[in-house]
Structures are given as C-alpha cells and as structure tokens.
Amino acid sequence: MRVVIIGNGTAGIHAMLAIKRNTPKTDVTLVTHDEPFFYSRPEITQLIEDPYTLKVIALPVPGEILKDITLIHQTVEEIEPKTGTLRLAGGARLPYDRLILATGAAPKKVKIIGVPSDAILTMRTARDALRIAAHLEESDAPVILGGGLIGLKIAHTLARLGKPPRVVVSSPRLLSRTLDSETAATIQELFEENGVTFHLGATPKYADWDERTRKGTLFTEKGDKIPFDLLLAGKGVNPRVELARQAGILIEDGGIAVTDSMETSLKHHYAAGDCASIFNHETGRYENRAIWPVAAESGRIAGEAVVGKLISSGRFSAPIARNAITFFSVPMVSIGTVQGESLKTNVYREASRRIVRKIFQENGRIVGAVLVGDIMHAGVLFEAVRQEARVRQIPGWLLRGAPQFSQQTPSMEVLFS
Amino acid sequence: MREIFFVPERCLPGCNACQMACVAEHLKNKGLLSPLSGLPFPKKRQTPLYKHSVRRFFPHPLRCLHCDPPRCVESCLSGSLIKNETNGRVGNNLEQCIGCFMCVAHCPYGAVIPTPAEHVSIKCDGCLWSKAPACVRACPSGALVFTDSETHAETLETQIRFKKRKIQPPRLSPARV
Numbered sequence: 001m002r003v004v005i006i007g008n009g010t011a012g013i014h015a016m017l018a019i020k021r022n023t024p025k026t027d028v029t030l031v032t033h034d035e036p037f038f039y040s041r042p043e044i045t046q047l048i049e050d051p052y053t054l055k056v057i058a059l060p061v062p063g064e065i066l067k068d069i070t071l072i073h074q075t076v077e078e079i080e081p082k083t084g085t086l087r088l089a090g091g092a093r094l095p096y097d098r099l100i101l102a103t104g105a106a107p108k109k110v111k112i113i114g115v116p117s118d119a120i121l122t123m124r125t126a127r128d129a130l131r132i133a134a135h136l137e138e139s140d141a142p143v144i145l146g147g148g149l150i151g152l153k154i155a156h157t158l159a160r161l162g163k164p165p166r167v168v169v170s171s172p173r174l175l176s177r178t179l180d181s182e183t184a185a186t187i188q189e190l191f192e193e194n195g196v197t198f199h200l201g202a203t204p205k206y207a208d209w210d211e212r213t214r215k216g217t218l219f220t221e222k223g224d225k226i227p228f229d230l231l232l233a234g235k236g237v238n239p240r241v242e243l244a245r246q247a248g249i250l251i252e253d254g255g256i257a258v259t260d261s262m263e264t265s266l267k268h269h270y271a272a273g274d275c276a277s278i279f280n281h282e283t284g285r286y287e288n289r290a291i292w293p294v295a296a297e298s299g300r301i302a303g304e305a306v307v308g309k310l311i312s313s314g315r316f317s318a319p320i321a322r323n324a325i326t327f328f329s330v331p332m333v334s335i336g337t338v339q340g341e342s343l344k345t346n347v348y349r350e351a352s353r354r355i356v357r358k359i360f361q362e363n364g365r366i367v368g369a370v371l372v373g374d375i376m377h378a379g380v381l382f383e384a385v386r387q388e389a390r391v392r393q394i395p396g397w398l399l400r401g402a403p404q405f406s407q408q409t410p411s412m413e414v415l416f417s
Numbered sequence: 418m419r420e421i422f423f424v425p426e427r428c429l430p431g432c433n434a435c436q437m438a439c440v441a442e443h444l445k446n447k448g449l450l451s452p453l454s455g456l457p458f459p460k461k462r463q464t465p466l467y468k469h470s471v472r473r474f475f476p477h478p479l480r481c482l483h484c485d486p487p488r489c490v491e492s493c494l495s496g497s498l499i500k501n502e503t504n505g506r507v508g509n510n511l512e513q514c515i516g517c518f519m520c521v522a523h524c525p526y527g528a529v530i531p532t533p534a535e536h537v538s539i540k541c542d543g544c545l546w547s548k549a550p551a552c553v554r555a556c557p558s559g560a561l562v563f564t565d566s567e568t569h570a571e572t573l574e575t576q577i578r579f580k581k582r583k584i585q586p587p588r589l590s591p592a593r594v
C-alpha cells in the first residue's frame with residue numbers, strides 16, 4: 001500500500017511515525033514545499049536571534065525511518081481523487097492508495113492602505129524567520145501588528161535582541177482569547193518593563209510609506225501616529241484547504257471536516273493538524289484548533305487509522321484550547337474557558353513573585369485555568385478540564401501549586417470524586 | 418511493563434542512597450566521586466536536575482506512568498522528550514529542551530516539573546538507557562522494587578499473609594534487578 005502525506009509539519013511527522021512503527025513495510029511518501037527536512041515551527045523565533053541555530057531546531061526522527069521514506073520537495077497543485085493521483089508543480093504525477101492532508105495553515109494577510117501587503121512580514125516558516133532577521137539588521141523601529149501569542153512571541157524575541165518593538169493591538173487588551181484581563185495586565189507590565197510599547201484598542205487606518213527608505217508612519221483610527229521602518233504581522237492563521245476544496249472535500253469552520261479517526265468526507269482521504277476541523281461531541285460542531293499538541297495527536301491518529309491500527313481511546317481531546325509559553329522567564333499556561341459572566345473564580349496570588357493562579361468553575365465543574373508565574377500541576381488541571389471534573393472545593397495543593405509529597409499518583413479518581 | 422514501586426516500610430530513613438544514585442546517573446561522568454572530593458567547589462553537581470531535587474521540589478519519581486501514547490511527548494515542541502521504543506520509558510534530553518513547558522501543561526499526573534530559571538523541565542526518565550533505574554540499583558533495603566504491577570501486588574500479598582499468620586516474613590534482600 002502506498003501512503004502519501006502532504007506536509008512535513010508535526011502532523012505529517014506523527015502520521016509518518018505512526019505508520020512506520022505499526023507497519024514498517026508500508027510505502028510512505030511525504031511531499032512538502034517547506035524545507036526538505038524536519039524542524040520545529042514554534043522554535044523558528046530562535047532563528048531571528050541566531051541564524052545558525054537551524055540545526056538546533058531540527059526535530060529528531062529515528063534514522064532507520066528516515067532511510068525508509070521518500071521525501072519530495074515540491075508543491076502539490078491538485079488532488080484527483082477519482083484516479084488517486086496528485087499533480088505536482090512541474091507536471092509530475094504521484095499515485096496514492098491513501099492520502100493524508102497535513103497542509104497546516106498560512107498566516108492571515110494584513111492589508112493596510114499605503115503599504116503593499118508583501119512589505120508586511122509574517123512568520124510561519126524558517127525562511128520567514130531568516131527574512132525577518134535580515135530586515136531587522138537595518139531596523140530601529142519595528143512595529144508588530146497583533147497582540148496574540150505569535151505577535152508577542154516576536155515582540156519577546158525583538159526585545160531580547162535589544163530592539164523593543166511597538167505593538168499595535170486592535171482589541172482593548174493583550175491575549176484577549178488566551179488570558180483574563182488581570183493576567184493579561186500582568187503580562188503587559190512584564191513586556192513594558194522590558195521596553196516594549198503597546199497601542200491598545202488601535203485599528204490601523206492607513207500608512208505613509210516610502211519604498212526607497214522603507215520608513216513610514218502608521219495612522220490609527222484613534223489618531224495615534226506610529227513611526228516604523230519594519231512592519232510585522234501576527235494576526236492568526238487560516239487553514240490551508242484549497243487542495244481539499246478543489247477535490248470536493250467537505251470544509252467546516254474553515255478547516256477540513258474530519259471524524260474521530262481523522263477521515264474526511266471522501267473515503268481513503270484523511271486530514272490532520274492545523275488544516276483539519278475536528279468534530280466536537282460536546283457542541284456538535286466541527287472545530288478548527290490550530291495548536292501543536294492537537295496537530296501531533298491528530299497526525300498520529302490519522303497514521304494509525306490509515307494502516308488499520310487505531311487503538312480507540314475514547315474521544316479526541318482536541319476541543320480544549322490550551323497553551324504554554326514563557327516570556328522573560330515568567331512561565332504561563334492557559335487552559336479551556338478563561339472568561340465569562342457565569343464563571344466562579346478560585347484565585348491564588350503571590351504579588352512578590354508575580355504569581356497568579358486562577359481556576360474557573362461553572363456549575364461546580366472545572367472548565368478552565370490560567371496560571372502565571374508558577375505552573376505546577378498545569379497538566380492535572382488540563383485533565384480536570386478534559387474530564388469536566390466536578391469538585392466542591394479545589395484542593396489546596398492544586399490551587400497554590402505546592403509540590404505534593406503524597407506517595408500516590410494524584411489520579412483523577414482520587415482527586416475529583 | 419516494569420515500573421518502580423516504593424515499599425515505605427522497608428525504607429531506611431535518612432539513607433538517601435536512591436537520590437545520590439539519581440544525581441550520579443544524570444551526571445556526565447556517571448560518578449559522584451569527583452564532585453564529592455573535588456576542590457574548588459564541585460560545579461558538576463550543579464545540574465538543573467540536582468539543583469531542583471535539592472532546593473525547591475521533590476520530584477516524585479514514582480509519579481510518571483511512562484504512558485502509551487505519552488501526552489507529554491506529543492506536546493513537546495522541540496522533540497526533546499522521547500520514548501525509548503524498547504523499554505517504553507520516557508525521558509527528557511535536557512540539551513535540546515527549550516523550556517516551553519507544553520509538557521507540564523499536558524501531563525495528567527503532574528510528573529513533569531518546570532524550572533523557569535533554568536529553562537528546562539525535568540522528570541524521572543527511569544534511566545531509560547540503562548537496564549534498571551539507578552535508584553533501584555542503589556537501594557540497600559529493597560524499598561524500591563523494579564517489576565511489573567502484577568508481580569508487585571503478589572509480593573505484597575505474600576508479605577501480608579505472612580504477617581497475619583504471625584510468621585516472620587523472609588528476610589528482605591536487596592532489590593533484584
């Protein structure tokens with residue numbers, strides 16, 4: 001059987017590993033138009049700091065598997081499901097028995113009147129990061145559009161390089177989908193201490209831009225005038241679904257609709273990672289959730305399903321948003337629902353060490369958590385949210401993040417009965 | 418799969434041989450002698466692993482279940498967490514870890530411990546490249562046992578049965594590896 005995987009991001013890698021581990025004889029081909037090796041996408045910010053870390057951000061793949069697969073460095077232009085072939089750029093054709101689409105996502109383009117959109121740099125690939133590094137050398141006033149995780153990740157990198165940027169955010173606060181307002185303010189303070197300036201609630205209106213000097217001024221609807229010589233955007237991503245749409249595969253919530261075993265609406269065609277929308281049994285809708293652990297898990301499941309080795313382990317855990325990130329040595333984690341009127345908040349604060357731990361409950365169930373400064377037991381909370389654990393009182397060690405000395409594994413049954 | 422079990426009654430308080438063995442195992446030269454005897458102050462002992470097991474937390478080695486599939490490994494952004502395919506143990510390659518702490522946010526048992534100052538996360542790796550964990554090899558009283566859970570449950574039952582019949586249980590020999 002010949003399996004073709006489009007994409008060598010984490011979803012593609014995990015699909016490949018799952019296939020090769022279960023049935024080493026299966027013929028696996030990966031097609032990618034990114035770099036023809038495996039690297040970690042979230043780590044590309046390191047390339048801005050030091051272009052020679054390309055080796056460091058490579059992901060380890062066992063050598064015997066590497067030898068055994070075919071990697072094609074080419075763009076796929078069309079899927080022909082009837083004949084089971086892919087048409088590659090340049091005209092070559094590639095037949096397949098099973099196809100896994102792991103095409104990931106592309107950064108949203110930002111349009112500002114007065115600046116051509118290719119002068120606004122985005123960050124998704126290693127090459128993007130190297131381009132930013134090259135432009136940064138001549139830049140003194142970089143401006144970042146967007147106050148989400150990616151925007152702040154770039155801001156963090158630039159601040160560490162001694163070029164603290166200005167960040168233009170259209171919502172009234174930072175990380176509006178990840179944090180509640182108190183912790184968002186904590187993070188904002190942290191960035192401001194490190195020289196980053198924020199323009200909150202500011203929507204860009206137009207810009208004066210000189211192509212020769214690459215310098216300009218950004219005008220916002222509030223009336224701010226922000227000088228810049230480098231524009232970077234981190235405004236979220238769009239799933240890459242053009243190939244699937246052309247082939248007539250069902251699209252939901254912007255991504256390729258897939259079942260619990262990652263199969264699309266077309267038989268023998270699977271999708272995984274940022275490009276897929278996974279069915280949420282809770283809400284009854286397909287949801288696209290573009291985060292790394294979901295991409296890895298769905299990739300593995302797709303691989304196992306393709307070779308018929310799927311060990312059904314209940315429902316997929318994708319629907320819960322979660323992320324962990326560290327800014328200026330202050331770690332933070334956000335899990336599940338973190339804002340809303342009906343939430344009961346359990347808080348633990350330690351101002352001197354900049355620690356805020358919040359656990360959110362709805363009708364007695366744990367539905368979300370935000371941890372800043374001390375993230376001990378974050379995974380226990382994630383599991384509690386996943387199982388919608390009902391607790392009358394949050395155990396002290398969980399709220400305070402204190403180490404637990406008990407000899408028992410704090411299993412969910414013991415904790416949340 | 419074999420796991421590490423702790424039998425508290427057998428533990429000799431203050432012995433700490435298991436902790437020493439853990440530090441030694443995770444030092445580059447696998448020995449405590451040079452750091453203990455060395456002058457000036459032993460730098461080699463100051464690995465993140467050592468510092469944190471001593472100063473702030475007590476990383477509980479028995480907590481990691483070396484899951485299959487391990488959620489921590491799937492969430493790892495740098496590929497530093499790995500599962501040894503032969504013996505199933507999960508460990509962290511500290512040299513590659515970037516301290517993003519995705520693993521901390523995904524382990525349902527709280528077995529991964531973040532060290533924000535050192536930018537790495539640490540966990541018990543069951544000494545995944547050796548035959549048996551160093552702590553088990555070091556324990557003089559058999560308080561740490563490396564076996565699978567059925568065998569361990571059987572052993573415990575035998576002990577209890579002996580006690581009920583007021584017969585002295587057989588003398589505890591050091592853990593067999």
Ligand SMILES: Cc1cc2nc3c(=O)[nH]c(=O)nc-3n(C[C@H](O)[C@H](O)[C@H](O)COP(=O)(O)OP(=O)(O)OC[C@H]3O[C@@H](n4cnc5c(N)ncnc54)[C@H](O)[C@@H]3O)c2cc1C
Nearest residue numbers: 007008009010011032033034042076103104273274291292
């Ligand atoms: C800077 C940055 C920081 C991030 N930080 C985090 C974080 O902290 N936590 C987190 O959870 N997530 C983070 N993410 C998101 C995370 O990287 C993605 O969720 C993850 O990489 C998705 O993997 P994927 O395999 O689905 O897609 P991708 O990694 O995007 O891979 C898609 C692949 O498909 C290939 N492809 C697409 N179309 C074609 C075609 N037509 N022909 C050939 N090949 C094609 C591409 O070349 C690429 O190799 C971050 C992302 C970025 C950019």
Ligand code: SF4
Nearest residue numbers: 481482483484489524
């Ligand atoms: S660290 Fe946690 S998730 Fe990883 S293998 Fe151990 S118990 Fe499982």
Ligand code: SF4
Nearest residue numbers: 493514515517518520
């Ligand atoms: S902290 Fe280290 S081990 Fe944990 S997910 Fe990040 S890179 Fe992997």
